[in-house]
Amino acid sequence: MHLERKINVSCPRYPRNPMADESWRLPNIVQELAAGVQEPPSRYLLRDHDQIAGAEIPEPIPTIDLGRLSGSNGADEATKLRSALQNWGLFLVSNHGVETSLIDAVTEAAREFFRQPVEEKKKHSNLIDGKHFQIEGYGNDPVQTKDQVLDWSDRLHLKVEPESERNLAFWPTHPKSFRNILHEYTLKIRTVKINILLALAKLLELDEDCLINQFSDKALTTARFNYYSPCPRPDLVLGLKPHSDLCALTVLLMDKDVGGLQILRDGTWYSVPTVRDYSLLINFGLTLEIMTNGIFRAPVHRAVTNAEKERISVAMFYAVDAEKVIKPVADVLGLARYRTIKGKDLLVEHYEHFSRGAKVVDSLKI
Numbered sequence: 001m002h003l004e005r006k007i008n009v010s011c012p013r014y015p016r017n018p019m020a021d022e023s024w025r026l027p028n029i030v031q032e033l034a035a036g037v038q039e040p041p042s043r044y045l046l047r048d049h050d051q052i053a054g055a056e057i058p059e060p061i062p063t064i065d066l067g068r069l070s071g072s073n074g075a076d077e078a079t080k081l082r083s084a085l086q087n088w089g090l091f092l093v094s095n096h097g098v099e100t101s102l103i104d105a106v107t108e109a110a111r112e113f114f115r116q117p118v119e120e121k122k123k124h125s126n127l128i129d130g131k132h133f134q135i136e137g138y139g140n141d142p143v144q145t146k147d148q149v150l151d152w153s154d155r156l157h158l159k160v161e162p163e164s165e166r167n168l169a170f171w172p173t174h175p176k177s178f179r180n181i182l183h184e185y186t187l188k189i190r191t192v193k194i195n196i197l198l199a200l201a202k203l204l205e206l207d208e209d210c211l212i213n214q215f216s217d218k219a220l221t222t223a224r225f226n227y228y229s230p231c232p233r234p235d236l237v238l239g240l241k242p243h244s245d246l247c248a249l250t251v252l253l254m255d256k257d258v259g260g261l262q263i264l265r266d267g268t269w270y271s272v273p274t275v276r277d278y279s280l281l282i283n284f285g286l287t288l289e290i291m292t293n294g295i296f297r298a299p300v301h302r303a304v305t306n307a308e309k310e311r312i313s314v315a316m317f318y319a320v321d322a323e324k325v326i327k328p329v330a331d332v333l334g335l336a337r338y339r340t341i342k343g344k345d346l347l348v349e350h351y352e353h354f355s356r357g358a359k360v361v362d363s364l365k366i
């Protein structure tokens with residue numbers, strides 16, 4: 001059975017009432033829209049005039065030397081990691097073992113993919129029969145209500161692990177090297193994920209493999225290539241609404257030239273600066289927040305757009321098996337602060353909250 005059927009998001013079937021005009025459920029490809037409009041359509045405009053310009057981050061996001069953290073003399077890096085997590089909930093990793101040439105190749109492959117005509121990309125559409133949303137493929141998020149504020153971005157979202165779950169129909173053949181590059185990148189980033197989970201378990205003074213053991217051979221890893229078209233009104237439109245990632249861990253490859261990621265701390269949005277030294281950004285998701293009973297928090301973040309420049313980011317999401325019940329991994333973490341939830345149900349609840357700008361974590365806290 002294909003995983004996407006197991007984790008299908010419960011989007012209302014289209015058309016629910018054969019007589020009703022439900023075309024609003026079918027989002028535009030933003031890249032197409034951006035090429036033709038002077039002003040973004042009203043569905044993309046923020047309602048509450050939230051401040052979009054981010055504040056300058058008061059100190060650099062800490063960079064952890066992953067090689068050193070994983071080695072026998074990792075105590076200094078572990079201290080840095082602890083403070084990064086307390087302050088920002090995210091950090092950069094350097095010395096991560098992924099060749100710079102591979103990182104460049106991933107970025108370039110993504111750029112080449114998005115450079116194709118929309119008709120080519122739509123061959124990998126995330127709408128079944130042009131109507132029903134599924135998580136995998138090229139397109140946008142599901143539109144659940146007429147007044148949902150839409151995001152100024154398109155994406156290609158692919159299952160990469162377990163390998164048996166890859167759906168090659170969604171995997172681009174242009175550029176020709178795309179599939180090989182993504183395969184190589186998946187193997188390399190897996191090691192990054194493992195090293196981080198080992199280090200986190202140590203920080204929590206738990207058995208070293210206690211977090212890694214949460215990921216069975218059915219645990220789902222997806223790669224999401226985000227494409228933010230230039231937007232005529234970056235002051236009124238978001239590239240991606242505020243959210244926390246759902247998975248346990250995200251490894252984010254940011255565009256090295258164009259910034260756009262913002263992180264929320266104490267009610268203020270801070271711009272995350274671009275990095276040019278091939279560091280990767282590590283971001284915790286809600287699954288890890290629940291597994292650590294709130295000791296590690298999933299930061300709320302969003303992406304803003306740019307008037308002149310396109311922006312690309314590549315996120316690798318490490319989720320657990322869809323059937324796994326997510327809960328604190330050890331009794332020593334204290335009385336549960338979150339209700340337990342299955343991986344697949346978290347996904348459904350997330351989309352329901354995300355579409356109306358709400359946070360699923362608030363519904364999970366006990």
Ligand SMILES: O=C(O)CCC(=O)C(=O)O
Nearest residue numbers: 224226245261303313315
């Ligand atoms: O584009 C970015 O920098 C952030 C992307 C992101 O948050 C996501 O894909 O979940």
Ligand SMILES: [Fe+2]
Nearest residue numbers: 243244245301
């Ligand atoms: Fe995210």
